[in-house]
Amino acid sequence: MNLPNALTVSRLILVPVFLLALFAEGGHNTTWRWIASGIFAVAAITDRYDGHIARKRGQVTDFGKIADPIADKALTGSALIGLSMLGDLAWWVTIVILIREIGVTMLRFAVIRNGVISASPGGKAKTFVQIIAIALYLMPLPDGIDVVRIAAMGLAVILTVGTGIDYVVRAAAFYPRAKPGPG
Numbered sequence: 698m699n700l701p702n703a704l705t706v707s708r709l710i711l712v713p714v715f716l717l718a719l720f721a722e723g724g725h726n727t728t729w730r731w732i733a734s735g736i737f738a739v740a741a742i743t744d745r746y747d748g749h750i751a752r753k754r755g756q757v758t759d760f761g762k763i764a765d766p767i768a769d770k771a772l773t774g775s776a777l778i779g780l781s782m783l784g785d786l787a788w789w790v791t792i793v794i795l796i797r798e799i800g801v802t803m804l805r806f807a808v809i810r811n812g813v814i815s816a817s818p819g820g821k822a823k824t825f826v827q828i829i830a831i832a833l834y835l836m837p838l839p840d841g842i843d844v845v846r847i848a849a850m851g852l853a854v855i856l857t858v859g860t861g862i863d864y865v866v867r868a869a870a871f872y873p874r875a876k877p878g879p880g
Contacts, residue, residue: 701751702761704743708768711740712775719776719835724783730837737835740772741828766805769824770798776831786834786850793854794827797861804864808871819863823856 718733747765751757774795780786805814816824830849833842 699751699754699756699758701747701754701756702758702764704747704750705761705764705768708740708743708747708772709764711736711743712768712771715740715772716775716779719779719783724779725837727837730835734832734835737772737776737832741832744769744772744824762809763806766802770802773827773831774798776835780831780834790850790854794857797857801861801864804868808868811871814864814867814871817860817863817867819856819860823853823860826856827853829853 715733715736718729718736721729721732724730744765747761751761777786777791777794781788781791808814826849830846830853833846833849838846
């Protein structure tokens with residue numbers, strides 16, 4: 698166990714705590730929504746630093762390579778599903794994002810023996826925008842901010858789909874095409 702892996706595990710532990718806060722008192726209590734937003738922010742910050750610390754200190758582990766994307770998807774997936782269950786976010790948004798996230802995670806695991814598909818700049822931007830958009834939906838802000846929430850989530854969906862296509866193209870490069878036989 699090293700610091701980056703401890704941060705990843707802490708993110709996994711925070712997911713059910715976040716969900717308890719999100720759904721407390723019916724899911725729309727202002728105090729509990731702020732608490733859920735704070736827990737989400739702390740967990741999202743651990744995602745920012747675990748990989749950075751692991752690479753900087755030379756502490757990249759097989760556990761981290763597997764657990765980190767699972768922890769990321771558990772956090773964002775639980776937030777999206779929770780928001781949709783509460784009626785705060787359209788289900789189609791949650792479904793599109795989850796299909797891409799699960800698909801890319803499966804692609805990463807499929808090619809892990811041949812190499813690692815590292816996060817692209819677009820993938821990092823996607824993650825950042827998703828976190829901001831989810832946070833805007835979690836926080837009990839005035840209705841006047843709805844246009845900002847919708848715009849942020851719209852951008853998150855566009856980046857999610859676009860980077861998903863990019864990952865499929867990059868994963869395909871790990872599998873050379875069969876050469877045609879003679880004749």
